[in-house]
Amino acid sequence: MFELDVRSRKPIYEQLVERLKELIITEVLTADEQLPSVRTLAQQLTINPNTIQKAYRELESQGYIYSIKGKGSFVSAATPNLNSEKIEKVKNELSKLLSEAIYLGITKNELFKLIQEIEAAIGGGIEDDQNP
Amino acid sequence: MFELDVRSRKPIYEQLVERLKELIITEVLTADEQLPSVRTLAQQLTINPNTIQKAYRELESQGYIYSIKGKGSFVSAATPNLNSEKIEKVKNELSKLLSEAIYLGITKNELFKLIQEIEAAIGGGIEDDQNP
DNA sequence: TGTAGTGTACTATGATTCCTAGTACAGTTA
DNA sequence: TAACTGTACTAGGAATCATAGTACACTACA
Incomplete structure (x- = not known):
């Protein structure tokens, strides 16, 4: 599901943001669907949890996902921040x-x-x- | 002609490449027109000549300009590398x-x-x- | 010819970013 | 309570960016 190029000059967290945006836009990930936890995804991709969190934070600030402490991170419904x-x-x-x-x-x-x-x-x- | 944002997280040389591409594509700079020398432009923009050279090198590798040692750098005619x-x-x-x-x-x-x-x-x- | 200009290639240094590692705290859920 | 979740720190290594300085080869021109 995620193909990361660790050697790329493009930061890993940016690759993650791009890929997740793509999955959300194409509705492979649907509204209110729960994303993997930062620790789980970090383990799967063999990268640091902080890097995942940075990507999630960016996606949240752009309106593509929302996070609830203690529960998890989820895909936002329909339209992101339409500013x-x-x-x-x-x-x-x-x-x-x-x-x-x-x-x-x-x-x-x-x-x-x-x-x-x-x-x-x-x-x-x-x-x-x-x-x- | 060049508006650089030194504080931007986008590297200066990348901003230069973008801006010069834009000027070439819109034919503000025409074929075989001589570009400012690396030292002159560096002085004008108050940045290091090495940074200008890096931008010129990138533009040359992409086929937008060509450089002749001792003479200067010039806008390439018409089409760049069409690979x-x-x-x-x-x-x-x-x-x-x-x-x-x-x-x-x-x-x-x-x-x-x-x-x-x-x-x-x-x-x-x-x-x-x-x-x- | 000499001189000033050109591109180009190095080294070295400081600042910043990216990523990792580790720890800690607050909230949710079974 | 226990195990999960997000979140927020600190600290350090590696890489990139931009700077400063020096040097060399080439071109144009007086």
Whole structure:
């Protein structure tokens, strides 16, 4: 479920945040589902519990999960913090990346197709579950 | 022309790479145009020449500029290294960011519009010169 | 030719970040 | 009570970032 690259220059906790976001967005992890405890996940991944906690703290601050002392950490329902500041930030990053993509020769049609695929994957993640 | 945030957790040389890429992609800096020397730019920005060189080295490895010992550093003509590996990498990053954008409530239409705007900003300069 | 400018390659040092290890405390649940 | 949970510290090693300084090879120009 988690593939971490310890040698990567990208910090482990950031890899964790990315991966968990992905699982939440694609609804592999559903609302109010309990996440592994920091100690359990740390043991599974053979990394330090503090690193897990750092990732969970980041995800909580971004609204993707919530934690209850003594109980555990859980996936937030539906939408995370919908502050316009965050949306602007994502749009800004998106602009840079899209500019580079177009400069590299990726066509508009390819980008449109990519968006369609992603939307299908997010909206249709459940139906595909029990397909042959 | 360059706005650096020394306090940011994003390294200065990465900020430089991003900003220069942006200027090259939007053709504010045109092909074969000479960039400021590492020492000059370092003095202007009040940072170390080594930091500038690191950014230039990165840009050269990505094909955006080329350097000639004794002469200077220059903007590469047209397309950078078009290896499929790099394109795949960009597409992959794009997928993650697009997923997050959609999850945050940004609509497909907004994304399409964004792409149109970017393409207009990039491609507009050339096509207006002379039409086939 | 000499000189000033260019890119490039080192070493060394301090600051910061990442990750680990260990300990401790507060809350929940069976 | 006992075993789990999140959370908050301290301390240390390793890596990265940016700085400072020095040096060398090359180019352009007076």
